Amino acid sequence: MIICFDCSGKTNAMMDELLARGRYASVSELISIAIANQVVLETQVSDGESLTIGERESVKQKVSAANGKPSSKPTKKRRTVREDPDGSGQSHRRVEQKSVLFLLDGLDTLNRLSGSLPDDYWTPGMEVPLDRWVFGQHNKLLPVKASCRGLAHLLKDDPKGIFYDDAANRISGDAIILGDLLLECDGKHKIDRDKALSTAFPNSIDKSGKARSRYANQFVASVNKQGQVSGALIDFKLINYKPGKRPRLILTESGWEFALMRNPILDEHCGPHSIKFSEEEVKFFLNHIAANVRAEDFAYRAILQAIVGGANTPDLLDTMLRQSVPDERTQRVTLSFLSSQRSGAVSRMSDLGLVERVREGVRVTYLPTDLGRDFINRERPQE
DNA sequence: GCTACAAGTGGTCGGGGACC
DNA sequence: GGTCCCCGACCACTTGTAGC
Numbered sequence: 389m390i391i392c393f394d395c396s397g398k399t400n401a402m403m404d405e406l407l408a409r410g411r412y413a414s415v416s417e418l419i420s421i422a423i424a425n426q427v428v429l430e431t432q433v434s435d436g437e438s439l440t441i442g443e444r445e446s447v448k449q450k451v452s453a454a455n456g457k458p459s460s461k462p463t464k465k466r467r468t469v470r471e472d473p474d475g476s477g478q479s480h481r482r483v484e485q486k487s488v489l490f491l492l493d494g495l496d497t498l499n500r501l502s503g504s505l506p507d508d509y510w511t512p513g514m515e516v517p518l519d520r521w522v523f524g525q526h527n528k529l530l531p532v533k534a535s536c537r538g539l540a541h542l543l544k545d546d547p548k549g550i551f552y553d554d555a556a557n558r559i560s561g562d563a564i565i566l567g568d569l570l571l572e573c574d575g576k577h578k579i580d581r582d583k584a585l586s587t588a589f590p591n592s593i594d595k596s597g598k599a600r601s602r603y604a605n606q607f608v609a610s611v612n613k614q615g616q617v618s619g620a621l622i623d624f625k626l627i628n629y630k631p632g633k634r635p636r637l638i639l640t641e642s643g644w645e646f647a648l649m650r651n652p653i654l655d656e657h658c659g660p661h662s663i664k665f666s667e668e669e670v671k672f673f674l675n676h677i678a679a680n681v682r683a684e685d686f687a688y689r690a691i692l693q694a695i696v697g698g699a700n701t702p703d704l705l706d707t708m709l710r711q712s713v714p715d716e717r718t719q720r721v722t723l724s725f726l727s728s729q730r731s732g733a734v735s736r737m738s739d740l741g742l743v744e745r746v747r748e749g750v751r752v753t754y755l756p757t758d759l760g761r762d763f764i765n766r767e768r769p770q771e
Numbered sequence: 772g773c774t775a776c777a778a779g780t781g782g783t784c785g786g787g788g789a790c791c
Numbered sequence: 792g793g794t795c796c797c798c799g800a801c802c803a804c805t806t807g808t809a810g811c
Contacts, residue, residue, distance in 0.1 A: 523800095527779075587779070602780070610798090618799090702777065725801055731778060745777095752777060 489538045489562040490654050495647070500540075501547045503628030503638035510682040518709055519725070521687045523606075524732030526620035528588040529673070529739040530664050531607040534566060535559050536626055536647040537654060538608075539639055549636025552609045552617060552629065560590065560604035567591035567599075573658035585653060585662065611635055625680050642676050670740050674763060687733045688742060692756055692764045695743065700754045705730055 488494065510516055526532075538559035542550045567589030574584045588607070590599035604610070609619040609627070617635050621627040626643035629635040639647060649669050652662055665673070677684045691705065699708040706726055734754065737743045742760035746753045756764075 525780075525801095599780080727777090728779095728801075735778080 489541050489559065490534050490566055491537070492648070492650060492655050495537075495540050495544070499547070500543070500644055501638065502641040502644055503549075503630075505625050505640050505642070505680055506622055506628050508625075508680070508682055510686070512682065514682070514686075516683045516686040518729055520683060521729055521733060522620070522623045522681075522684050522736075524725075524728035524730070526606055526623060527732040527735040529736055530585065530653065531563070531588045531603065532620050532624060532626070533646065533651055533665070533669070534563060534589075534654065535607050535621055536639065536643050537651075538562065539621075539627065539637060540644065540647040543639065549630050549638045551634045552611055552637050553634060555637050556604035556608040556610070559608050560600045563603050563607075564590045564592055564600060570653070570658070573662070577659060577662075579662075585658065585664065609635075609637055623681070624677075624684065642680065646672060646676075664739055670759070673740060674742075674759075678763075678766065684736075688737055689764050691730070691733055691737065692742065692760050695754045695756050696761070696764070702727065702730065702752060702754075705734075705754065 509520075539550065539555060542555055542558060567586055568591050570584075570586035570589055571591050573579070574586050579585065588603070590603045605619065607620050609617050609621060609629070611617050617627075617629045617637070621637075621643070622629070626640060626646060627637050628640055629637050646669070649672065650656075650666060651669065652666055653664060677688065690709070694705055694708045697708070699705045709730055710726055734743060734745075737760070738745060740759075741757055742763055744755045744757055746755055
């Protein structure tokens with residue numbers, strides 16, 4: 389639909405300024421968003437609610453939210469508008485309509501400080517027991533990418549490190565907004581659950597805050613009483629931390645590199661054939677794993693070799709992996725824990741295109757891809 | 772519509788530490 | 792020493808899908 393309207397020179401200059409920032413694809417998109425925002429404002433006022441631009445939660449509320457507990461004075465839930473401004477059916481809206489924290493735009497690529505890689509207990513060639521693999525619940529890599537991006541943005545304000553609870557709260561809060569967008573995309577394009585983009589992201593449907601808490605703890609960071617930081621980002625050595633009562637998180641050089649790579653979902657459009665990672669991202673991540681994350685490198689190799697050897701179903705793979713658990717550790721590895729570890733590792737490998745899940749009826753078969761075969765054939769890194 | 776299966780994720784419980 | 796609370800480990804429920 390084409391709409392003509394009178395526009396003052398001042399308004400025209402403001403629109404030009406906004407378009408020059410690169411966050412809107414066209415005047416049409418900019419106006420559509422402005423109208424949607426006006427609807428939100430007017431609805432807020434008609435509901436008798438106050439609206440404060442730039443309102444921030446108190447530190448106490450942030451910590452409570454990050455822990456998944458209701459704060460004593462809950463804040464009003466942020467309202468979002470689900471629209472398809474151009475009516476094309478294609479999701480042309482980009483992530484910035486929901487959150488700028490996950491965008492490449494606006495990141496300072498030059499003035500950045502990097503943390504050193506976290507220490508690795510395992511040396512090249514060592515067998516890593518299944519219970520010491522990356523935790524199975526860290527089962528998706530798009531949230532890992534999003535959190536790296538989020539941290540990169542937060543580090544603009546404090547390059548020496550972000551308090552872990554501030555980072556967990558800010559990133560998990562915006563992850564809800566991103567989760568809504570991805571959920572909508574999955575639904576609109578009927579993306580099946582094996583390839584769903586929204587898996588592991590919290591969304592605004594969940595009122596309990598538990599999904600957000602899980603995201604904060606697993607895909608940003610959590611800290612135990614000893615002050616040790618855990619979570620997928622540190623497991624993958626994409627972040628390190630400065631110890632203290634409130635450890636500060638900082639991206640490692642690998643974390644920065646990963647955060648600054650363009651991503652098909654976060655930086656482009658979400659469509660029916662969207663892929664989670666670019667070739668460049670996959671290549672970088674696999675090289676990083678092979679060189680720096682020995683537990684994950686070992687897990688990928690163990691699973692791929694088992695699949696190539698014929699253990700290509702969940703049951704067969706579980707049986708084979710169980711045989712590899714040393715006797716003294718079998719009590720630690722229950723069947724459900726084993727399947728959780730296997731399922732998580734396979735999901736991560738699927739995200740990277742190392743394996744494919746093929747469904748025949750209700751049965752699943754795992755197939756190694758060419759990339760997967762290349763991975764097991766590549767030389768193990770040596771120190 | 773019922774059943775089976777796989778994967779994802781929220782819930783639960785035990786252990787350990789903090790506090791009184 | 793007792794109680795409470797938090798955290799980590801892992802259990803089991805929920806969801807989605809397909810066959811019959």
